[in-house]
Amino acid sequence: MHTIDLTYVGRGIHEELVAYVADQQDYYEQEAVHVALRDGCAWDGERVRRTATIGLGRAVLSRVTDGIPWTVLCVNTQRPLFWLLAREAYASVEELKGRRIGTHAPRTAPGCFSRIVLRKHGLDPDHDVRSVVMTPGDYGHHLRRLAEGSLDAAFVGSTLAPEVTAQENGLRLLAFVGDHFRIPTVGIAVDPTHIAPNDPAVLALVRANRRALRTIRDDPDLAVRYVNALIPSLSETEASRHYQRYIARYFTADGRHDPSVAAQAVSSVAQELGVSTVPDAADIYRTEPAEGSGANRLPGS
Known part of the structure; x- marks a missing residue:
């Protein structure tokens, strides 16, 4: 039995769902790997580097800004599960000009992505809106501030x-x-400085992750139950609608990504962060089929 630490760096189904399915369905055990799921939300980058990580956004930002050689081996989705909620008075993103928006820190992955989205709507996040940097969590604080009127809008995550x-x-x-x-x-990424991408534990982890993705796609009833377990405030109907809208439609079935999407995304992130030397996306995202033997390999893996 191999052993590996797997770190998530954010809460909500965006990071937790696939690992949760793999754990609950015993895919890790069947792939002969003991996975210690670690909460790295408050960890610094050096500590996260010594584990495999789910948080590809954070890994890619550190690759772009600091040259940390993160290597992505499996991708769960190319659609970041974050949303912009606003008070009822605002009917469009453009109407938020001059307003107070709750945001993640600008040099975090969700903060960077949110700033890119605001720019696409013609809003400079440093000059056209009043950004209020807030600590993510269950986003209850964001909702309270929206209710009391001290925020006009807020970016929230998948809790x-x-x-x-x-x-x-x-x-x-x-x-x-x-x-x-x-x-x-x-998805799954490792820093080869500390963990080899072809390490047997890593290969087993990737196989289990891909099996979980396939289960989420092929067994909607089971997937909805797991979505509901992670967001227990939802009714079964609400969990099903959430699954259909954001999971079934956008999560991969095989852990692979679109290279053109990755290349454009890395370029956009570098531009937003003010980095002139853009790393080659193909050197970051290497989601070839997992090698090595396993108890239950996907067809074509």
């Missing part, structure tokens, strides 16, 4: 279902980040 949250709190869903900016953001 909640945006349509349901908007309806329950009298808000508008103005944008799904994944509709406006695509980047391979969650």
Whole structure:
């Protein structure tokens, strides 16, 4: 039995769902790997580097800004699960000019992606809106500030279902980040400085991850139950709608990505971060079929 630490760096189904399915379905055990799932939300980059990570966005940002040689081996989705919610008075992103928007820190992955989305709507995040940097979590604080009027809008993550949250709190869903900016953001990545991509534990982890992705695609009823387990405030119907809208439509079935999407995304991230030397996306995203033997390999893997 091989052993590996797998770190998530954000909460919500965006990072947690696939690993949760792999764990609950015993795919790790069947692939002969013991996976210690670690909460790295508050870890610094050096500590995360000593583990495999789910957080491809954070890994890619550190590759672009600091040259950390993260290598992506499996991609879960190219549509970041973040949303922009606003008070009822605002019917479009453009109407937020001059308004207060709750955001992630600008040099975090969701913060960077959100800034790119604002620019696509003609808003300079440093001059056209009043960005209020807030610590992510369950986003309850964001919702309270929207309710009291100290925020006009806020970017939120996948610890909640945006349509349901908007309806329950009298808000508008103005944008799904994944509709406006695509980047391979969650999956499996390692830093070869510390963990070899062809390490047997890594290969087993990738196979299990791909099996979980296939299960999510092929068994909707099971996938909806797991979505509901991670967002227990939803009804079964609401969980099913959330799955159909954001998971079934956008999660991969085989862990592979679109190289053209990755190349454009890396270029956009580098531009947003003010980095002139852009790494080759093909050197970051290497989602070839996993090698090595395993108890249950996907067809074609």
